Amino acid sequence: MLAISGPQQYESVLAAVHEAVPPQHDPFLDLVPEHGIKLTPRHYAYLKISEGCNNRCTFCIIPKLRGDLVSRPLAEVMREAERLVAAGVKELLVISQDTSAYGVDIKYAESLWRDRERSARFFDLAEALGELGAWVRLHYVYPYPHVDRVMDLMASGKVLPYLDIPFQHASPTVLKRMKRPASQEKTLARVQTWRAAVSDLTLRSTFIVGFPGETEAEFTELLDFLKEAELDRVGCFKFEPVAGAPANALADPVPDEVKAERYDRFMKTQQAISARRLKRKVGTRQQVIIDSVGPAGAIGRTKGDAPEIDGRVHVASRRPLRVGEITSVKIEAADAYDLRGTAVGF
Numbered sequence: 617m618l619a620i621s622g623p624q625q626y627e628s629v630l631a632a633v634h635e636a637v638p639p640q641h642d643p644f645l646d647l648v649p650e651h652g653i654k655l656t657p658r659h660y661a662y663l664k665i666s667e668g669c670n671n672r673c674t675f676c677i678i679p680k681l682r683g684d685l686v687s688r689p690l691a692e693v694m695r696e697a698e699r700l701v702a703a704g705v706k707e708l709l710v711i712s713q714d715t716s717a718y719g720v721d722i723k724y725a726e727s728l729w730r731d732r733e734r735s736a737r738f739f740d741l742a743e744a745l746g747e748l749g750a751w752v753r754l755h756y757v758y759p760y761p762h763v764d765r766v767m768d769l770m771a772s773g774k775v776l777p778y779l780d781i782p783f784q785h786a787s788p789t790v791l792k793r794m795k796r797p798a799s800q801e802k803t804l805a806r807v808q809t810w811r812a813a814v815s816d817l818t819l820r821s822t823f824i825v826g827f828p829g830e831t832e833a834e835f836t837e838l839l840d841f842l843k844e845a846e847l848d849r850v851g852c853f854k855f856e857p858v859a860g861a862p863a864n865a866l867a868d869p870v871p872d873e874v875k876a877e878r879y880d881r882f883m884k885t886q887q888a889i890s891a892r893r894l895k896r897k898v899g900t901r902q903q904v905i906i907d908s909v910g911p912a913g914a915i916g917r918t919k920g921d922a923p924e925i926d927g928r929v930h931v932a933s934r935r936p937l938r939v940g941e942i943t944s945v946k947i948e949a950a951d952a953y954d955l956r957g958t959a960v961g962f
């Protein structure tokens with residue numbers, strides 16, 4: 617017997633076999649390159665650390681579709697991450713349904729990576745990923761108390777100073793109806809503590825407006841939270857019933873015109889905050905990863921911008937820039953979403 621694996625852990629079966637009998641890569645026979653196949657550009661890659669979810673948010677049917685949380689052993693995740701970095705990936709985007717719950721289902725089992733037994737815990741995984749020398753970006757983190765420890769890794773530059781936390785709402789009564797994880801945590805105080813520990817922390821989140829029963833007072837609590845928390849990047853959705861979701865049966869659905877009006881107020885409030893926060897970057901130097909290069913210049917992202925969902929940096933440069941390179945850029949202008957600047961320091 618080589619290993620014991622759990623349901624859906626196909627990769628761990630293969631990984632155990634490959635550990636016993638390392639596969640030889642043959643460029644003439646293998647259809648798949650040595651580093652595997654990615655659907656993202658060469659310089660960044662998504663790293664899925666678990667499947668499924670133990671939470672039961674009332675607007676969501678993912679646990680019904682994908683089942684409960686099934687975490688991959690740490691060593692297996694790290695071997696994939698190592699292969700990606702060796703193949704030229706500069707940025708790893710850690711994803712799952714609930715990244716901060718990583719390992720809870722496998723009782724934080726230890727596995728051997730780089731001559732050390734490491735526990736399948738959120739912090740240990742972030743720490744190990746930080747040893748690879750690539751940008752490590754954490755998505756779908758919930759504000760559980762143990763998340764605070766990761767701030768040290770961010771402050772020391774091991775992990776990007778970026779947290780994607782889908783808060784979904786700020787009113788405790790709405791969060792209760794949503795059955796959100798970590799809804800009892802003192803979110804605002806946590807945000808302030810994190811900012812004090814990591815001065816250049818970027819916080820991204822998503823919210824739902826017009827959740828069944830949302831009163832004007834509850835919506836105002838959400839707007840007040842936005843103003844106080846000053847999140848950097850925010851997405852907003854109007855609540856829509858999803859077939860099979862328990863929230864559909866909740867009382868007092870919010871009329872469409874009220875949802876639309878709250879959405880507009882939410883977006884106006886946040887746009888002003890985002891613009892103010894981005895403006896603070898004007899005059900600073902930022903490390904920028906280049907995503908594309910065209911006749912009009914290059915487009916990249918700072919450490920505070922995830923691909924696809926956050927803002928961009930339009931980069932002018934006297935020398936040709938290459939996709940995937942990380943360059944220093946002097947930021948010269950900002951609007952509500954994007955930055956402009958010139959590559960410097962070469």
Ligand code: SF4
Pocket residue numbers: 669670671672673676677678679713714797
């Ligand atoms: S919305 Fe809630 S239930 Fe759905 S995947 Fe996210 S944490 Fe799990």
